[in-house]
Amino acid sequence: MKSGIAVKLAILLAVVGVTAAALTGAYSYGVSRQLLVEASQQSLLAATQVLGRRIDTGLQEVVRNLQILARHPAARSMLRQGDAGSRQQLDELFELMMRANPAYFQIRLISAADFGLERVRVDRQGASFVRVADDDLQEKGHFSYVSETLKQPPGSVYMSRITINHERGVHAGAERPSMQLAMPVEDDKGKPLGVVVINLDVDGMFALLAVDLPADFRLFLANGDGDILLHPDHAKVFGFDRGRRVLIQEEFAATAALVDGRQSRVVFQDVAGSGALQSALLAFVQQPLGPRSEERQLFVGLAQPLSSAREGAQRFGQLILVSVLVLGLLGILVAMLLARLALRPLRQLTDAAQRFGRGEGTSELPVARDDEIGELARSFRQMQQQIGEQMDSLQASQQQLQQLAQYDPLTGLPNRRMLQDRMDLAISRARRHDEQLALLFIDLDNFKDINDGWGHDAGDIVLMEVAHRLRQSVRAVDTVARLGGDEFVILLDVPGSRQDIINIVIKLLEQLSLGIPFQGITLRVGASVGISLFPDDGASPAALLVSADRAMYQVKARGRGGYGFAVLQE
Structure with missing residues (x-):
């Protein structure tokens, strides 16, 4: 009679123990998976914000180059007198600046007179540069980057909308996504003599900005109205140029709050996947542009495959599964000896998992036991350590991103x-x-x-x-x-x-x-x-x-x- 009760109790304890271990493993797996996804969301948002700041920094660098060119004495001399020496000097200066900035399609000096006639122009053509002269120079006074820039106050910068460049004879920039930035060239009395225009390669600029991103990240860009300008599926970009608008708020409903101004950043999961994307985590931020820009703002987004964000949780799940299987096979054999002691260590494990899931830190585990409970405890501790290491790694990545956002990477000085x-x-x-x-x-x-x-x-x-x-x-x-x-x-x-x-x-x-x-x-x-x-x-x-x-x-x-x-x- 006593033997039967002991067997039943042992079996009962074994079943309870295995069930508790399985529930503990499932709970721990779910918590760790959610924690890793949330941490990945914050890291992705930080990376997106840094990318947005890089865009602003890149545009400010273009503005500084415009200031250098607009204030150069040769620019004024060329617009006033058109002498060959000034032309040669500006040709060389434009080409040097384009060599230093691979995202520049074209730099031009355009007169305010003669219907906006180009005076000096250097185009990119593959790996070489074309100095356009004489009859190939065109009248550009009817383009807004000339007419609107000439209306700007002294020292102001005009930024055009991002569009497909349909101008003729622009060499490498033909039919490519472009943005024109322009600044007036003024005489000593502040009267505009003409404008300096830099034609920016939008795809090239974003390729340079995103060079440090992981290979599986995907980049998005939309204008202030939500028109998609950059997308993994190239069929969806610049739809308005083909008579069919493709909007980011229609592609991802969560971005509607961003486009209508209710929020400045959004983070969400696209579990079903969309177009060229698999199931992914996505983050979008609003990036305002200057007050003289036709493009009021841009929306910058990054996507990370959900599988990579959950990769660590899957490894933890495998570790938990092995531990539960080991305990299930051995639990019945040792239940007779551990009937009184099994409940206490299992409660310790459950409490440790719950505390860890609530973020209250680790608690004491029966790791010193030389049995299946001890093995499970050590496996659970190993899982906690791996989660901690993963969280430390994510925090280090966030700190690195903050460092990039606030300090110059070469000198270590504040930026x-x-x-x-x-x-x-x-x-x-x-x-x-x-x-x-x-x-x-x-x-x-x-x-x-x-x-x-x-x-x-x-x-x-x-x-x-x-x-x-x-x-x-x-x-x-x-x-x-x-x-x-x-x-x-x-x-x-x-x-x-x-x-x-x-x-x-x-x-x-x-x-x-x-x-x-x-x-x-x-x-x-x-x-x-x-x-x-x-x-x-x-x-x-x-x-x-x-x-x-x-x-x-x-x-x-x-x-x-x-x-x-x-x-x-x-």
Whole structure:
């Protein structure tokens, strides 16, 4: 009689134990799977936001290039006099800029007179460049990127909508997705003489921006109305150009809140898959453009296959399944000996799984037992460790993405976005305490000669050494940032008197004038420094940057290699 009860109890305990283990495994598997998917969603959203910021940074780089070209003396001379020397100089400058920017289809200088006649034009044609001249130059006054740009205030930038380029004779840009950015070229009185236009290869630009993304990620782009501009299924892009609109809000219903302005970002799962996509996680963000842009905003999206997001959970599920099978086969044999003890460790396992699922951390597990319960506990602990490692990896990826969003990858200095944040804080603090700030805009002299003569490796060494010397030459409370190219900015917090600022700048110039060793030679660069003061030269970050930039260009105009304070414009 006792023997029968013991067998029944053993069988009952074995069944209960195996059932509890199976439920624990299923619960743990479901929790880990959901946690990994949620973590993947956040990581995907962060990657999408970083991509959106890269788009903004890329367009700002085009704007800076436009400013360089529009302010170049040869551009004014060509529009006024049309001399051959200015044409040759601009041809060479346009070609150099296109070599440095693979996403540029075309750069043109267009006159405000003669029905918008092109004066200088360089087109990309495969790996070479075409300098268009004489009878091949066309009248473009009827195009909005000419007529609308000429109406803009001085220094403004016009951005066209992203469309298929149907203009004739544009070589590599023909029938390709394009965007025109233009800036007026003005005389000394601010009257527009013409415009400089950069024709941007949209596909090429996004290919460069997405080069660091995993191979299985897919990229999306839509304009402010939702028209799809970039999609894995090429049949769905630029539908409006073929008389049939294909909208992102119709492709993915969750993006409707983004298009109508109710949200600025959305993350969702497309389990059924759509077109060229498999089941995927998707994230879309709103990326505003400048106030002078015909394209009010863009919607940028990334898709990650759901299978890759759940890959870790599948491995955990296999581990749990093996553990449950081992326990099921051995449970009945050992149940007689473990009848009293089996319930306690199983409860420990269940409690540990529930605590872990609620995010309350790990609890004590019977890992020291030399039996099936101990094996299951060790397997469960291993699963917890693997989930923890996966979460740590995801957090590290998020931190890396945040690092890319706020710091210059070459020099490690804060980038333009972080500088903007620090300037906002510093100006607010200075305004509260009635204090002064100083902004130093530093542009390296002869840096282009080093890049051209010794290559980009030498240029990178120079930029990193300049960044190091700038950091070493100022206080810890000051901010040293790189805007891009060979442009640096230093924000001096409560700099003292005007003479104190001059002393700091002289020290910086002395440090930068020292030679930089490179492959057995010594490279030398100089610097031109423009200085603006808060609140005298501007009450906002943008105003201070413009004032310091203008002061720097005045130093350049005097012959480079020195410093100058901003002069308040009437």
